[in-house]
Amino acid sequence: MTRRVALFVTCLVDLFRPVVGFAAIALLERAGCTVAVPRAQTCCGQPAYNSGDRPDAKALALQVIAAFEDYDYVVAPSGSCAGMIRVHYPELFTDDAAALERARRLAARTYELVSFLVDVCGVEAVEARWGRRATYHDACSGLRELGVKRQPRALLDSVAGLQMTELPGAETCCGFGGTFCVKYPAISDKMVSDKVADIAATDADAVLAGDLGCLLNIAGKLSRLGCAIEARHVAEVLAGMADEIPAIGAPG
Amino acid sequence: MSEARNAILARIREARGRGPLSAETARQLEERVTAHRRNLVPRRAAALDRAGQVDLFVAMAEEVQTSVARVASAAAVPEAVARYLASENLPAELVMAPDPTLDAYPWNEWPMLAIRRAAAAAGDAVSLTPCLAAIAETGTLMLTSGPERPTTLNFLPDTHIVVLRAAQVVACYEDGWDLLRAAKAEGLPRTVNLITGPSRTGDIEQRIQLGAHGPRRLHIILVEEERVAGDGEAEEPGGHLGGR
Amino acid sequence: MQPTSHLFRENSRAELANGTLQAALGMAKTGFPLRRQAAVARLPEFEALREAGRAIKDHVLDNLDFYLERYERHVVAAGGQVHWARTAEEARDRIVEICRSVGAKTVAKGKSMVAEEIALNDHLEKNGIAPIETDLGEYIIQLRHEPPSHIIAPAMHLLKGQVADTFRAAHRDLDPARPLDEPRTLCDEAREVLRPRFLAADVGITGANFLVAETGSGIIVTNEGNGDLTQTLPRVHIVMTSIEKVVPTLEDAATLLRLLARSATGQEFSSYTTISTGPRRPGDRDGPEQYHVVLLDNGRSAMLGTEFQDMLRCIRCSACMNHCPVYAAIGGHAYGWVYPGPMGAVLTPTLIGLAEAGHLPNASTFCGRCESVCPVKIPLPKMMRHWREREFAQRLSPPVYRGGLRLWGWVARRPALYRAMTGITARAMGLVGGRRGRFRSLPLASGWSLVRDMPAPQGRTFHSLWAERQKRRPAP
Numbered sequence: 001m002t003r004r005v006a007l008f009v010t011c012l013v014d015l016f017r018p019v020v021g022f023a024a025i026a027l028l029e030r031a032g033c034t035v036a037v038p039r040a041q042t043c044c045g046q047p048a049y050n051s052g053d054r055p056d057a058k059a060l061a062l063q064v065i066a067a068f069e070d071y072d073y074v075v076a077p078s079g080s081c082a083g084m085i086r087v088h089y090p091e092l093f094t095d096d097a098a099a100l101e102r103a104r105r106l107a108a109r110t111y112e113l114v115s116f117l118v119d120v121c122g123v124e125a126v127e128a129r130w131g132r133r134a135t136y137h138d139a140c141s142g143l144r145e146l147g148v149k150r151q152p153r154a155l156l157d158s159v160a161g162l163q164m165t166e167l168p169g170a171e172t173c174c175g176f177g178g179t180f181c182v183k184y185p186a187i188s189d190k191m192v193s194d195k196v197a198d199i200a201a202t203d204a205d206a207v208l209a210g211d212l213g214c215l216l217n218i219a220g221k222l223s224r225l226g227c228a229i230e231a232r233h234v235a236e237v238l239a240g241m242a243d244e245i246p247a248i249g250a251p252g
Numbered sequence: 253m254s255e256a257r258n259a260i261l262a263r264i265r266e267a268r269g270r271g272p273l274s275a276e277t278a279r280q281l282e283e284r285v286t287a288h289r290r291n292l293v294p295r296r297a298a299a300l301d302r303a304g305q306v307d308l309f310v311a312m313a314e315e316v317q318t319s320v321a322r323v324a325s326a327a328a329v330p331e332a333v334a335r336y337l338a339s340e341n342l343p344a345e346l347v348m349a350p351d352p353t354l355d356a357y358p359w360n361e362w363p364m365l366a367i368r369r370a371a372a373a374a375g376d377a378v379s380l381t382p383c384l385a386a387i388a389e390t391g392t393l394m395l396t397s398g399p400e401r402p403t404t405l406n407f408l409p410d411t412h413i414v415v416l417r418a419a420q421v422v423a424c425y426e427d428g429w430d431l432l433r434a435a436k437a438e439g440l441p442r443t444v445n446l447i448t449g450p451s452r453t454g455d456i457e458q459r460i461q462l463g464a465h466g467p468r469r470l471h472i473i474l475v476e477e478e479r480v481a482g483d484g485e486a487e488e489p490g491g492h493l494g495g496r
Numbered sequence: 497m498q499p500t501s502h503l504f505r506e507n508s509r510a511e512l513a514n515g516t517l518q519a520a521l522g523m524a525k526t527g528f529p530l531r532r533q534a535a536v537a538r539l540p541e542f543e544a545l546r547e548a549g550r551a552i553k554d555h556v557l558d559n560l561d562f563y564l565e566r567y568e569r570h571v572v573a574a575g576g577q578v579h580w581a582r583t584a585e586e587a588r589d590r591i592v593e594i595c596r597s598v599g600a601k602t603v604a605k606g607k608s609m610v611a612e613e614i615a616l617n618d619h620l621e622k623n624g625i626a627p628i629e630t631d632l633g634e635y636i637i638q639l640r641h642e643p644p645s646h647i648i649a650p651a652m653h654l655l656k657g658q659v660a661d662t663f664r665a666a667h668r669d670l671d672p673a674r675p676l677d678e679p680r681t682l683c684d685e686a687r688e689v690l691r692p693r694f695l696a697a698d699v700g701i702t703g704a705n706f707l708v709a710e711t712g713s714g715i716i717v718t719n720e721g722n723g724d725l726t727q728t729l730p731r732v733h734i735v736m737t738s739i740e741k742v743v744p745t746l747e748d749a750a751t752l753l754r755l756l757a758r759s760a761t762g763q764e765f766s767s768y769t770t771i772s773t774g775p776r777r778p779g780d781r782d783g784p785e786q787y788h789v790v791l792l793d794n795g796r797s798a799m800l801g802t803e804f805q806d807m808l809r810c811i812r813c814s815a816c817m818n819h820c821p822v823y824a825a826i827g828g829h830a831y832g833w834v835y836p837g838p839m840g841a842v843l844t845p846t847l848i849g850l851a852e853a854g855h856l857p858n859a860s861t862f863c864g865r866c867e868s869v870c871p872v873k874i875p876l877p878k879m880m881r882h883w884r885e886r887e888f889a890q891r892l893s894p895p896v897y898r899g900g901l902r903l904w905g906w907v908a909r910r911p912a913l914y915r916a917m918t919g920i921t922a923r924a925m926g927l928v929g930g931r932r933g934r935f936r937s938l939p940l941a942s943g944w945s946l947v948r949d950m951p952a953p954q955g956r957t958f959h960s961l962w963a964e965r966q967k968r969r970p971a972p
Contacts, residue, residue, distance in 0.1 A: 009958050009959070011908075011918075013958055014918060014957050014958040014959055015918050015921065015922055015953055015957060016922075016951065016953045016954065017953070017954055018954055018956065018957065018958035018961050018962075019954065021958040021962070022958075022961075037959075037962055039911065039959075040911045041911070042907075042908040042909075042911050042914045043904070043908040045905075045908075047901055047904060047905075048901055048904075048905050049881070050862060050881065050884070051884060051888065051893070051897065051901050052881065052883075052884030052885035052886070052887055052888035052889070052893070053885075053888050053901060053902070053905065054885055054888075056901070056902065056905035056909075057905075059905070059909055060905065060908055060909060063909060063911075091878075140861065140862070140863035140864055140865075141862075141864070144863070144864035144865070144867075144868055145864065171865075172821055172865075173821045173861050173863035173865070175821070175861065176861065177860070177861025177862060177863070178861070179897065179901075180858075180859070180860065180861045181943065181944060182941055182943035182944055183858065183859075183897070183943065184505070184508070184858075184859050185943040185944070185946060185947060186505075186508060186509050186512055186947075187508055187512070187822055187825050187826060187859065188943075188947075189947040189948070190512055190825040190826075191821050191822075191825060191861075192947075192948065194825075216950070216951055217948065219934075219949075219951050220934070220944070220948030220949045220950055220951060221947070221948050221949075223933075223934050223948075223949035223951070224936075224947065224948050224949045245954070246933060248951045249933050249934040249949060249950075249951030249952070250933045250934075251931060251932050251933040252930050252931050252932075252933055252952075254580075256580040256581060256582045256586060257580040259582055260564075260580055260582060260739065260791075260793045260797055261561050261564070261565070263793070263797040263798070264560050264561045264564075264739075264797050264800060265561055267797060267798070267800035267801035267802075268558065268560075268561075268800065268801060269801065272561070273559070273561070273562055277559075277562075278562060281559055281562050281563075281566075281744075282566075284744060284745075285566065285709060285710050285744050285745055286710075288710060288745040288746065288747050289747065290747050291548045291552070291747055291748065291750070291751040292541055292544050292545060292548050292751070294539060294540075294541045294545075294754070295540075295541070296539070312764065315764075316763075316764075316767070370781070371781040371782050374691070374692075374695055389764075390764040390765040391764075392765055392769075397777075397780060397782075397783065398777070398779075398780065399777075399778075399779030399780055399781065402780070402781040402782045403724070403728045403782055403783060404728060404729070404781075404782045406724070407721050407724050407725050407728065408725070424750075425746075425750040425753070426746075426747055426750055429746040429747065429750070432746075439570070439573065439574055439711060439712070439773060439774075440574075440711050440713060440771065440773040441773070441777065442772060442773060442774060442775065442776050442777055442780055442783045443724075443728070443770060443771070443772050443773075443783065444770070444771040444772075444773075445724070445768065445769075445770050446765070446768070446769040446770070446771075447767065447768060448763075448764070448765040448766065448767055448768075448769075449767050450767065451719065451720055451721040451767055451768070452719050452720070452767055453632045453633075453683060453719060453720050454649065454719075454761065455631075455632040455633035455636070455649060455650070455651050455652070456632070456651070456654075456656050456659055456679040456682055456683065457520070457523055457655060457656050457679060458523050458524060458527050458649075458652070459679050461679050461680055461683040463683070463684075463687065464632055464683060464686075464687065464719070464720035464721060464722065465630065465687055465690065465691075465694075465720045465721040465722040465725055466720065466721020466722075466724065466725070466767070466768065467721070
């Protein structure tokens with residue numbers, strides 16, 4: 001039975017790095033899914049929600065629910081967006097029984113990309129090659145809201161030519177946190193500097209993660225420090241697309 | 253202050269959207285308290301037999317820098333105290349709890365030990381006390397205050413020696429609470445001390461130092477013999493507590 | 497203490513530049529989490545105990561009036577007195593009254609965060625009573641006239657050299673040439689200096705980690721033994737505590753005690769866990785003649801039945817701040833009041849108001865680590881979000897953020913418009929930044945670009961590329 005998946009692109013992938021979306025589609029199709037991209041999607045509503053703007057968050061959530069509720073699964077190449085839908089949409093509608101029911105149904109079928117491939121589709125290996133020494137940063141929402149930990153490491157292990165080395169403090173926040181990084185830039189800078197120091201200490205050539213917010217933050221710091229370590233989304237590597245496009249923040 | 257009391261209780265009830273609890277609810281809550289049912293108790297000690305619990309107690313106590321000397325019988329206790337003090341280069345003098353359970357040990361066979369039976373004073377270097385129980389789960393001693401067991405003995409001197417009989421080892425804190433309840437019908441003593449190792453602090457650069465304000469050394473003399481002459485009827489070999 | 501939470505931004509910048517603080521924080525950042533992790537790994541039932549602890553606390557909060565009244569009855573039956581205080585002022589006044597009634601000149605203090613909350617020391621001094629902190633960390637900061645920077649390790653912001661300097665300046669009658677390089681010598685000196693003060697104090701004040709309704713007891717959890725000396729030697733023992741500390745039975749206390757030390761320091765159990773009930777008994781040779789409990793509300797009853805109720809489960813273990821990357825970057829003083837870290841971010845606005853403390857629940861990435869280590873499963877990020885909701889509704893947040901976010905939300909609700917605008921933005925940014933791959937400065941987001949580059953977008957949005965691809969493919 002073919003799984004009908006709707007791809008939740010995420011606003012950051014849409015604006016900054018479409019290749020991640022195409023990599024996600026390729027991986028899902030190779031795992032036997034059919035993939036649609038609902039047109040009426042823009043943002044999951046996290047920025048509004050985390051800023052205390054429940055009305056806007058609810059409006060965006062209803063838009064997402066309406067656009068996605070006819071599919072078997074909703075998959076996002078982002079732990080924070082998938083977490084928003086899966087964990088927080090039901091919390092938005094505690095006072096509206098009908099909306100709550102729709103939110104719950106959508107939440108139950110929403111997944112982060114790599115955990116969907118491994119936990120739902122049963123993917124155990126990918127056919128990709130990427131000759132690098134890389135390390136992996138655990139984005140907070142994916143890790144703590146959705147339990148994404150083992151799955152990316154399992155699939156990366158199957159990439160030919162790729163040597164993974166574990167990052168000390170992999171589970172420590174990189175300091176992005178949405179608006180946090182612009183509201184408290186000095187603290188955010190300390191956090192991302194510590195993260196970059198940890199990455200550099202591993203002797204890895206590249207750092208991977210499942211969330212573009214973290215990656216823009218980390219790549220931006222690496223670039224400012226003149227550090228050559230590449231930053232890429234895990235989906236690009238798993239789909240074998242890493243050689244088609246420069247790393248995040250790297251010259252074209 | 254009953255105005256403050258009434259105001260606080262009223263605000264609590266208002267927050268709960270109710271008035272005072274109904275008689276039935278109050279009865280149920282009272283029952284929950286007086287039944288004092290155990291919550292989840294870890295298997296760590298509870299799953300062991302008596303000998304295993306004693307060994308676990310010793311291992312856990314030693315982990316936190318308690319020293320333990322195991323002796324075969326009550327007769328060996330005064331010698332064990334003397335030897336310990338000599339090995340630590342301490343003078344052979346101590347202040348001892350005037351507790352009748354300590355009468356069972358032949359102190360007068362070791363007259364070189366200068367023993368004063370009293371509460372501790374500022375200059376005392378070494379104290380010796382009994383305990384009510386020893387909790388295997390974490391290597392914790394349970395001591396109770398009383399006319400014959402002044403609390404200052406546990407805290408003022410630099411070195412605290414505790415005499416423990418193997419039969420007093422229990423698995424968990426809950427076993428200890430049952431002993432407390434059995435010991436006194438009218439409520440707890442002024443102080444129940446649960447002591448797990450010597451005094452310590454990590455307040456300076458997170459580095460642990462022993463002997464902050466309480467004793468720097470905690471030494472246990474563990475008497476393996478199950479019954480000691482002069483024991484009260486409260487102890488039974490193997491323990492008698494529920495929940496084991 | 498006067499709050500400086502409204503100066504959180506300035507405070508945190510200063511703390512980030514504070515070399516000795518950063519060195520001290522570096523020691524704690526890995527120490528605490530590793531020790532907790534080791535302790536948790538040794539106890540297979542730990543997760544189940546967290547759930548049991550949460551359930552006990554929730555049950556008590558549902559029936560707080562019953563348990564407080566029962567607790568009070570048993571304190572009185574044991575010969576003690578209970579004083580209820582609605583506010584910090586009532587609590588302070590009560591304590592001074594008790595001290596005056598016995599002609600007290602000096603008060604020995606065990607560590608109590610509630611006493612900090614009500615600014616007790618200043619008030620005692622104003623009334624001619626000298627408080628002496630006996631916990632080593634509290635003693636050090638008392639000498640330095642600083643507030644605590646952590647709820648269980650008050651002086652963790654200091655290096656040993658700073659402590660040595662403080663002791664040299666304060667303990668003038670000791671040999672100035674004595675070596676004070678090592679924590680061992682500092683600890684020994686504090687023990688020597690404080691010992692006579694314990695013995696001379698008229699009144700001893702401790703806090704209470706738990707109050708037991710079954711027996712009318714207070715439980716303190718310490719490692720040094722100062723709390724025990726404080727409550728045993730003086731004639732009067734005052735327990736300064738708050739209404740949410742009560743638990744039903746000793747069995748319930750045991751469950752929470754199993755969680756507390758492991759979550760706080762990674763110990764199996766603290767060196768001294770002491771259950772005290774009333775004053776000395778007839779025949780006792782030591783112990784206080786009087787036992788008083790001051791039960792403080794100070795805004796806690798107002799949290800019941802609200803979206804902040806779960807915060808009342810807190811057992812003050814400090815696991816949240818020990819695992820918080822923001823705390824690890826700036827330390828406790830930056831938060832500007834008594835309670836730092838994630839628990840402080842939730843509790844402080846309740847106690848001193850959102851206008852003063854609004855930064856605290858905002859300065860979080862919601863990484864969720866705090867909630868994952870809280871022994872009683874308090875949903876800390878969720879409650880910080882609730883504070884942000886209140887700020888938004890009260891229009892307390894800065895207009896530039898409010899406006900920006902509302903604009904974003906407005907556009908995002910109109911997909912066609914959104915597509916058009918993002919398409920333009922992607923092309924523009926891609927053109928400008930494309931060859932170098934990144935921007936060095938972003939005029940409207942200097943918060944980002946002062947310290948980071950901004951990676952350039954690929955140049956086309958996903959949706960525009962997808963639409964093109966769909967045109968080329970046959971429909972599925």
